[in-house]
Amino acid sequence: MYDVVLNLNENYVPYAAVLIASIIQNTNQDSKLENKAYHFHLLMDSIGQENRENLENLALELSKIYPCTLAIYILDDQLFREYSMPTLNGNYLTYYRLKIGTALPLSIKRCVYLDVDMVVLGDLRELFEVDLQGKICGVVMEHHSQKIFRPKNQAHQPINITGSYFNAGMLLIDLDLWRQENVENKAFEIGKNYRYSFHDQDILNIVLSGKTHKVGIEWNLMVCVYYRAICKDEKGRDKLPYYRKDFNGALQNPKILHYFTHTKPWNNAKIYLDYHNKFLDQYWWDVVEQTPIFKEKLLPLKPQADSALVFQCLVGYKLLRYYQKGLFILIPFYTYFLIKNKDSIEQEEIPLKDYNLARDIGRVAFNAYHKCKKGKLISFPFRMLHMIKNFKKNQARILG
Known part of the structure; x- marks a missing residue:
């Protein structure tokens, strides 16, 4: 199985459906890669019967293209409350990826976590083949801004991870190592003892410092830096730790587009033009057209998004x-x-x-x-x- 993990609530079910459809639609069945099925693991706080049935029917329809199954896990928020973790958009969903190791069956050895505000444009099986070289996670790095985390009390020292900060929207995880290194418990301890701004992303960066493997930026190309990036071989501040040649290659052939921060295609279309003169949001809307069960609900949103x-x-x-x-x-x-x-x-x-x-x-x-x-x-x-x-x-x- 190729195991893919998503965090979402009821409101994001249609967007998760588009992401899942994009993975299936872009799996190249003529490739020499193994034709193992995808198994999608959805970490949620609750789900109604209608959405549950719609997701199950989605998996059935997409299986006609490439085999896939789907499982839903309802997680409890109590531990996040006990550790006084700040919410995001009024909920704790973003932290659910911290619990991947305990939520998923122990039989699963490797998985890819993806944020729901993404669309996959390449064959995701290629990512599963990446050699992590003994590291816990494969990640895409962010720019080299200063990252120093201050403790909440004098019992702990500041932690400086400047130069090694990654975006947690895509994680290729060795689950055996994740569990062996006790990432989940360490994450909650960091959450309790340190100040942080970007929720579990900051926490994971601290816990996994020195334990990540840098993968190509094409696997998490954030649209907000689409044409503004400064690369490691150029002059300027806040550089991405990728060479210009590699970054330009990712622009020409992205594997995953990440509609980071406020650039959601279902709200604000016509985000940026890419270098094929195509709006970046259009890649998402193209998949909507091929998303069974959910496209009828999503397509009426496009005129308003186009005009926003x-x-x-x-x-x-x-x-x-x-x-x-x-x-x-x-x-x-x-x-x-x-x-x-x-x-x-x-x-x-x-x-x-x-x-x-x-x-x-x-x-x-x-x-x-x-x-x-x-x-x-x-x-x-x-x-x-x-x-x-x-x-x-x-x-x-x-x-x-």
Whole structure:
């Protein structure tokens, strides 16, 4: 079996269905890899009968393409409460991956954990074949920002893991080692004794420090850094520990897209254009079209998602043209005018070559507008100038 683990609640069942469908749809049956079945393990806090039946029917339908089964585990939150772990979105679901070792049967030796806000575009069986070289987890690293965790009391010392921080959205786990190293209990102790911001991701980074194997960034390509990354062989701060050649290869052929933070395709479509001139969210919507049982519920969300960022992008594009006309000094006033008069601004088509930059300029412009009393609108033109400069630099890095 290829064992795949997901965390979710009832609200995320349709999105989990799309992720599962993407794995099955992108399994290459002509490959020389073993044709073992997938077994999906869903860690949940509760589930109603309708969703349970829908998921079971999903597995039956997808098994017609490639064999798969599905199991649901209802976990209890009591331990997270006892350790006073902060919730995320009002629940403890994100911490459920800490309990993989005890939730899954002992007979399972290796699994892949995936966040539900992902879509798989490659053959996931390739990831299962990665040699972990004696490490507990295979992971994709994040940029080299400072990561020092402070204890809650003087009985413990600060922990510095700067330079080895990974994103926990994808974990290739050697479950035997995970259990032998007592990762779960160590995680709860860290949660009790240290301060952290990114919930179980921070906790896992501390517990697994020095015990992870870096895999290619194509296995967890986060869309929020799609065109803004600085690689290890380039000048700049907050570098990704991947070479530009490898990062560009991942951009051209991602295996897993991760709709990290607020870039959910079901809420905000037209996230960024990739280097095939395709919107990144469209890969997710393409799978929706091939997701049995759930596509009828999800497809009606697309028109609203498509329109969610239209005005933000338009504002960014108009500001970019204003800058190109040499009207830099008037940008704060024009920004205020555009957003204040939203209903009367005429829509226009944004050239594809300007879309990504326009989207980000618009995002920062709205933030400046809402914080105008703090002087953000006055400083916004300089932030915009910096964004344009970095965009051009990164385009050159990507396009060679």
